[in-house]
Amino acid sequence: MDKPDAVKVEFAEECHAIILAGGSGTRLWPLSRNLLPKQLLVLGGELTLLQQTVARVLEAFEPSRIWVVTNEEHVFEVRKQITAMDPGLESQVLAEPLGRNTLPAIMLGLDRVAGDNLNALAAVFPSDHLIGGSEAWTGDLERASRLAADGHFVTFGVEPRHPETGYGYITLGEDLGEGASAVDGFVEKPDLKTAEGFVKGGRHLWNSGMFLFRIKDFLTQVAKCQPELWEWWMARDEVPLVQAYREIPNISVDYGVVEKIDNIAVVRAGFRWDDLGSWEAMYRLGEKDSNGNVIQGDVLALDCRNSLLISEGGKLAAVGVEDMIMVQTRDATLACPMPRVQMVRDVVETLRAQGSQLVESHPTVHRPWGNYTVLEEGPHYKIKRIQVVPGARLSSQMHHHRSEHWVVVDGTAEVEVDNEPRILVENQSVDIPKASQHRLANPGKVLLNIIEIQSGPYLEEDDIVRFDDEYGRVGKTS
Incomplete structure (x- = not known):
């Protein structure tokens, strides 16, 4: 695909992109399953969430500087989807033999780029977020790259639009200029009262989960904060990283590195951002009818209000429901009150404990x-x-x-x-x-x-x- 002029940004020749495309997306069950997680689904529009991410990253990075890390179960589907966006990405997919969370996945990506130049920068992007405003997004990357070149580990914060209990928050510290601040701390998924205080107080941003850093600085912090992972990394010439993957810790980059270091900066995002991490988010972002319903697929809704009604398998008839989520596939149906949407994860865990194939795959x-x-x-x-x-x-x-x-x-x-x-x-x-x-x-x-x-x-x-x-x-x- 042709890339717009936005590719000519200041940091493009000094930065690599790592797209994280693993994960199971349990909160969007039953549409999302282990073998077809949410980033590989079309959830509005014509492109999957992964393809939307790739299209955006291609505006700022050449294909040779983009790496997509996924689970080996998804390699062929990921490769098919991203090659449709740019044939030059066909050889840029890396496979984890099993999920070990975001920190090992990032290091797997860095293995392909660290040998070129440890002073180069790396940007990390989740593949399952909705982002709008590509010009603002590219401009924020440029600002972040300048901070990273000065030795900061940079994240991106989003102005909270409502008290959200499903997101992490960043506590703002000293103003660093150009819309950036030092980070005073992180808060993981607060309760509603705390989240309301964060929105009113003005000192907290949503944590977007995107990062930009100098490779050398990041690896130095891994050596300091996670010696077991550092040992694994340093032995990669003798034992390939994927070969030893089962023995390493399952740990996120936030918990393993980010929350343990001091020189963190946050760039206040000028772009629109949403983590499509729950059915409530799907409802909030969806196009609503005159009764406040978001309806997709073969649905008959009678006297329904403010509900998300989706069918991908047969007729879904709903009568008199309000503030409900109802999602039907060919082999499963979810019915959940909107305020209890976070319990979808509990449904998945219960099914998994029962050995149900409904967690693993669609028909x-x-x-x-x-x-x-x-x-x-x-x-x-x-x-x-x-x-x-x-x-x-x-x-x-x-x-x-x-x-x-x-x-x-x-x-x-x-x-x-x-x-x-x-x-x-x-x-x-x-x-x-x-x-x-x-x-x-x-x-x-x-x-x-x-x-x-x-x-x-x-x-x-x-x-x-x-x-x-x-x-x-x-x-x-x-």
Whole structure:
């Protein structure tokens, strides 16, 4: 995509961007799941939150200076989404083998840029925030870069518009000029009374979660504040960072570094900002009808007031509800009073403790070759629709506990079972016996749709042995 003139900013040649695209987005369940978190969803407009972030960062940074850190489960979807914004980003995705919070993720990104110039700057951006006013955003980055070049660790604060209990706050200290202040402290998600006092007092800003710093200064603070992580970092030539990822602490950059150092500055944001971190935020930012409702999808609302009503799976009929959140997908429905929206996280934790798949994935799961949708399942059987994009090929694999039957709905399937290849077209089928090595590909120029019927005593996705895979997943279960 063509980038506007805003790319010609003063700091562009001396700064790298790290976009954090991990996280599970539990507060937007049931739309957001572990395998498709909120940053990968379109939640208004035409672009996902990640794509909106990338588009904004491309206004100030060349693709070669942008790194996106995500979980290895999301690598292929992240790469697809950001490459659609700029093909030069295809090789700029870094994968965490598992989530270890924001500090290790930032250090994973710094591993790619620190060798060039430790005096260079790095900016860190979450991928799930809504930001408006690109000219103000770029100008604030320039101001922050000057502070960082002088040795400050810089964050960005947003003037609070209302007493919000779901955000962190920054306490303002000495005025540093140019709309910047020293930071006297941080307050994490205060209660309502405290938040009301912050809004009235004028000495607190919302913490946007964006940072800018000189790489050398940041690493010095990691060595001082987090010696275990520093050891991990210093040993990276002998043991790659991702290889030792499971042994390092799960720790945020705020708690691990930012809250422990003194030379922190905050730039008062001139841009519009919102952390789309709850259904209440979705309601607040959404377009409302004459009754104050935000309605998306196939919804019938009768005598409803001031409610968020979303359906992505069948008709949602709501009668007489007020100040409610109702979100329906094909496999789950959330009904929650607006004042108790923070309890959505408790719902997710309860489901996780019960071992529910509703936390992990939607009925449709995206894969690098296409997607599959679970149509129906029960004891000893599961029925899926599998879609394979033109030219794509699944791994060569086998299953210990299940057999499969494939029926081609439309398109052309290239099938290999125990080294015997064949071509199947519409309405033709093939049996895949248990423990048979098999592979599926789409050699055609149109989407391939097949129906897969699984049968056996165990039908979970981890019953898979890969022998060969174009996407580097041999030995992995997804």
